[in-house]
Amino acid sequence: MKAITNISILFLVVLFLSCKTKAVETKNTAITEKPNILIIHVDDLGYHDLSMNGSQIYQTPNIDALGKESVVFTHAYANYPRCVPSRFAMMTGNYPIQNGSVPDDGFKMGNISDNKNFIKTIKNAGYQTAYFGKWHLGDKNSLQQFGFEYSFASGHAGSPISFLYPFNEKKGKGKTKKTPIPDVDEVSKEGDYLTDVMTNQVIDYIEKADKSKPFLAMFSLYAVHQPLEAKKEDIQRNRKEIHAFDYGNQPEYIREGTGRTKMRQDHPTYAAMVENMDENIGKLLNALKDLNIEDNTIVIFSSDHGGLSNDGTKKRQLATSNFPLRAGKGWLYEGGIKIPFFIKWNKLQSKTNSKSIITLMDVFPTLLDITTNTSLETDGKSFLPVLQNKEVWNDRTVFWHSEKARPVNTGDTKSSAIRKGNYKLIHWFKENRVELYDIQNDPYETTDLSQEKPNITKQLLDELHAWKSTF
Numbered sequence: 001m002k003a004i005t006n007i008s009i010l011f012l013v014v015l016f017l018s019c020k021t022k023a024v025e026t027k028n029t030a031i032t033e034k035p036n037i038l039i040i041h042v043d044d045l046g047y048h049d050l051s052m053n054g055s056q057i058y059q060t061p062n063i064d065a066l067g068k069e070s071v072v073f074t075h076a077y078a079n080y081p082r083c084v085p086s087r088f089a090m091m092t093g094n095y096p097i098q099n100g101s102v103p104d105d106g107f108k109m110g111n112i113s114d115n116k117n118f119i120k121t122i123k124n125a126g127y128q129t130a131y132f133g134k135w136h137l138g139d140k141n142s143l144q145q146f147g148f149e150y151s152f153a154s155g156h157a158g159s160p161i162s163f164l165y166p167f168n169e170k171k172g173k174g175k176t177k178k179t180p181i182p183d184v185d186e187v188s189k190e191g192d193y194l195t196d197v198m199t200n201q202v203i204d205y206i207e208k209a210d211k212s213k214p215f216l217a218m219f220s221l222y223a224v225h226q227p228l229e230a231k232k233e234d235i236q237r238n239r240k241e242i243h244a245f246d247y248g249n250q251p252e253y254i255r256e257g258t259g260r261t262k263m264r265q266d267h268p269t270y271a272a273m274v275e276n277m278d279e280n281i282g283k284l285l286n287a288l289k290d291l292n293i294e295d296n297t298i299v300i301f302s303s304d305h306g307g308l309s310n311d312g313t314k315k316r317q318l319a320t321s322n323f324p325l326r327a328g329k330g331w332l333y334e335g336g337i338k339i340p341f342f343i344k345w346n347k348l349q350s351k352t353n354s355k356s357i358i359t360l361m362d363v364f365p366t367l368l369d370i371t372t373n374t375s376l377e378t379d380g381k382s383f384l385p386v387l388q389n390k391e392v393w394n395d396r397t398v399f400w401h402s403e404k405a406r407p408v409n410t411g412d413t414k415s416s417a418i419r420k421g422n423y424k425l426i427h428w429f430k431e432n433r434v435e436l437y438d439i440q441n442d443p444y445e446t447t448d449l450s451q452e453k454p455n456i457t458k459q460l461l462d463e464l465h466a467w468k469s470t471f
Contacts, residue, residue, distance in 0.1 A: 036297040039218040043225040046307025046322040047338045057265040058274040062282030069344050071352050076341030077359045078305040081330050086304045090360040093378030097471045104404050109137040118364035119147030125372045132202050133220035140182050152201045157181045160222050163229040165192040195223045199280040203287045223277045230272035239268035259312040259411030262321045270319045299344040306336040312411035326445045330410030332417040356386045356393035395421040399467050418464040425460040
């Protein structure tokens with residue numbers, strides 16, 4: 001009888017420990033159900049700067065491989081064809097218009113109330129939050145005010161003084177008025193390249209992150225923005241390959257606006273920068289695999305706008321060509337606002353292309369929907385239903401307003417635009433001139449339909465005016 005009692009007690013102890021273990025396992029599972037988030041945001045990268053999107057010059061095997069495992073949006077847009085307004089739209093979820101004006105270089109984003117702040121809301125849901133690289137919306141302290149617990153190499157700098165160590169010293173003659181990048185000097189040495197250093201810091205953060213909590217890490221590269229600087233051996237290799245490439249009858253430049261549009265991808269230094277960026281992204285993605293967190297990490301890849309392919313009345317060194325898309329950075333043609341954008345998540349059906357129209361201001365509404373199942377009052381909206389194949393946004397209407405043109409630097413003049421379904425209208429409001437394109441059938445904007453389709457032209461122009469009247 002005593003033996004039976006002992007066995008019964010032993011059974012109860014084992015049962016208790018088993019239940020306790022299962023309770024712990026359930027709790028841990030609940031924590032890890034929230035996915036980690038890694039946003040890779042590249043500066044000045046054109047849609048056609050990826051080999052997966054047609055580049056025959058730039059080799060991007062790691063990004064291409066990521067794309068094959070992702071939902072790829074073929075109609076994704078920046079909300080502005082320049083850095084500051086585009087980044088403002090992405091971080092706030094709103095069109096980049098504040099008090100009737102578009103934020104520009106020197107703009108410092110003020111405090112955003114908690115009930116409109118995506119990062120703080122996600123942080124309050126249990127996420128660790130970190131930002132690496134180009135911020136361009138205020139000084140280093142503003143990132144913490146916005147909700148990022150940790151930041152590296154982030155502040156008001158719009159581009160590095162140099163990609164080559166020492167990063168905050170200008171190479172060559174003359175002085176610079178550029179803002180130095182914080183933090184980088186302490187972890188760098190002679191021979192280092194900025195994109196390499198920053199990638200290592202992102203990996204180090206992910207490796208040391210609290211494993212009991214998910215993380216949101218945004219890696220905002222300074223590459224491939226100017227200055228055009230790369231490792232010598234990479235430049236030399238690309239120079240040989242470009243020299244051997246047959247461009248046929250393709251002109252080097254054509255006239256556009258007050259300046260030129262570059263029509264060839266033939267800059268060896270830019271090619272080297274793109275390939276270095278791709279190598280580092282591959283290194284970062286491999287780190288997720290090595291840490292066994294790849295399956296529980298959402299990876300978003302995007303650019304802030306089109307590549308630098310245009311100059312104006314002042315001639316300048318141009319980085320790339322967005323051809324066959326028209327024009328580039330600074331313009332509301334597709335070359336200036338269409339961006340590479342894809343998202344990888346193990347809960348999604350990969351290897352799919354979506355023609356739904358999305359913009360950068362939709363990114364954080366989507367992530368908030370995924371992580372908290374809540375929403376904030378913003379112009380952007382969650383495209384989670386699109387990812388889940390519950391909705392298709394082919395007929396969505398989106399707007400642009402470029403009041404601060406740069407005819408000297410990028411050749412553009414003041415303009416606004418609307419895309420509604422297949423059609424896109426651009427209005428040069430100072431010149432009172434409009435152009436209408438069927439983006440579905442004419443993605444390269446070669447044929448202006450404004451005279452041929454006056455009713456559609458009037459309808460879109462009226463909608464554009466109505467939208468602009470709200471600010």
